[in-house]
Amino acid sequence: MRIAMLSDFHLGYERFREDAYRQAKEALETAAASADVLLIPGDIFDNRHPTPDVLAEAINLFRDLSRRTWKAHVVSFAGEGRSYTSIPIIAIPGTHERRAEGVEDPVDLLGLAGLLVDATNASVVVEKDGEKIAVRGLGGIADDRFREIVARENPKPVEGMFNVLFFHQSVYELLPFDKNFIRTDELPKGFDLYVNGHIHGKVEAKAHGKPFLISGSTVLTQLKAGEQEPKGFFIYDTAVGGYTFNRIRSRRFVFLKLKIDGREPGQIEGEIERLVRENCSDDKPILRIEISGKLKAGYKNLQIETQEIVRRFSDNAIVEIGRDGVEVAGGSQSQGGDGIALSDGASIKDYGLGVFAERLRENGYSLDRNPGELFDILSSEGSKEKAVKHAMGLLLGQ
Ligand SMILES: [Mn+2]
Structure with a gap:
């Protein structure tokens, strides 16, 4: 079979x-x-x-x-x-x-x-x-x-x-x-x-x-x-x-890295435009451009006009620009952290559940009601009030 x-x-x-x-x-x-x-x-x-x-x-x-x-x-x-x-x-x-x-x-x-x-x-x-x-x-x-x-x-x-x-x-x-x-x-x-x-x-x-x-x-x-x-x-x-x-035929995805060491915003805009032009095509791929590195000394943050580029190429590419890796002199805007790269947004929920369970343990939680079940109720009911009431009912056996 x-x-x-x-x-x-x-x-x-x-x-x-x-x-x-x-x-x-x-x-x-x-x-x-x-x-x-x-x-x-x-x-x-x-x-x-x-x-x-x-x-x-x-x-x-x-x-x-x-x-x-x-x-x-x-x-x-x-x-x-x-x-x-x-x-x-x-x-x-x-x-x-x-x-x-x-x-x-x-x-x-x-x-x-x-x-x-x-x-x-x-x-x-x-x-x-x-x-x-x-x-x-x-x-x-x-x-x-x-x-x-x-x-x-x-x-x-x-x-x-x-x-x-x-x-x-x-x-x-x-x-x-x-x-x-x-x-x-x-x-x-x-x-x-x-x-x-x-x-x-x-x-x-x-x-x-x-x-x-x-x-x-x-x-x-x-x-x-x-x-x-x-x-x-x-x-x-x-x-x-x-x-x-x-x-299967699926929309193409291209992940591009742009190192900006020592460059100023104007140059970076030009680089982004070049990358988009080189990678766009009739099948309208998704292009993600991840910018990283140090900005030229004297610039406090990366202020660039990317909307114009995104709009201009909108028939031939879906452009997304990530700038979490941009560093400025005297500090970093970097967030890094690709630890959950392979999973999807729902893993954030799983991560939250881990934190929730940990807090319950720290506070001496000992009821036989599973933390996962409580978390599900608290995060899945439409109305917060209703969810909290439901969870309290379970906890207090009402
Ligand atoms: Mn999924």
Whole structure:
């Protein structure tokens, strides 16, 4: 059976909204044309409260897919998620869709509509011509709870089938900034394939000696140097025991570094213009120009008129200029810190959760209510007042 892994579409991502839709569509259609099963490990949506327009985009994508003729079918489902279709499109919510436990997230809605199978904490068996694969989903879990859930649920492979473990988490080896993140050797053993989302760059690694694959996002989100490689998705073929990476047409991204040592703003403007002119083209790439180095002595800050350049080339490039690395005599404006380069904005939330949990520990917090759960409630409810009331209710047992 051919298993496609497509991740992190971020439908509704404001900055590149059309790219997000078009590239997700291309990935889904290409994958559906050559794979038997589609696995989507989270972040279909960019926001846990997508607008009706964004929901419509998702419905359009998945409705068209569900009308295709599929040779493989979901033949059994057990667990928490939603399964109202036998079409082998299986998804879990990611960090961007995560809401408090027991509250509907947008992936739940697609599951309820029968457009895909929501495998949140569930086991799904897919069959094609007598061959069966078992997909064990673990979705929408705060990083500090992942260990706890894995210990509680003890996900096990099913005998006689090809087994996939399917999740959306930060992994310490790839994002080593929080000791709460799961390590690959802590993942449940015995699975033939480990499929993760969340990280927006492509990752090919191993867990317990088996492939541990992250396809990366289908849309650009962070504009870091590591995002210049082509976007796409993996297909694992159980008949071959191997996988391929399938590129999609995605907007080109060029990351450019501009060292300004000793130059004055006027010269720097000229340099920026030269870089944009050299790299712009009809396919309208995204150009990020990262400026670093010391400004000519006597200049207190880098005051340049970049809007004019951005506007002039707007048909042939999307230009973004980063100036955090600019230093001035007697001080630095530099922020540095690319520690979370490979992940997406949601990692900021994970980082915040780490700080929150740390503060609770420092203050002697000892209730059995998990800090991750409290954090989710406090950060996901629409109204602050309601969230605080809900959290206090849980804490005080009301
Ligand atoms: Mn993501």
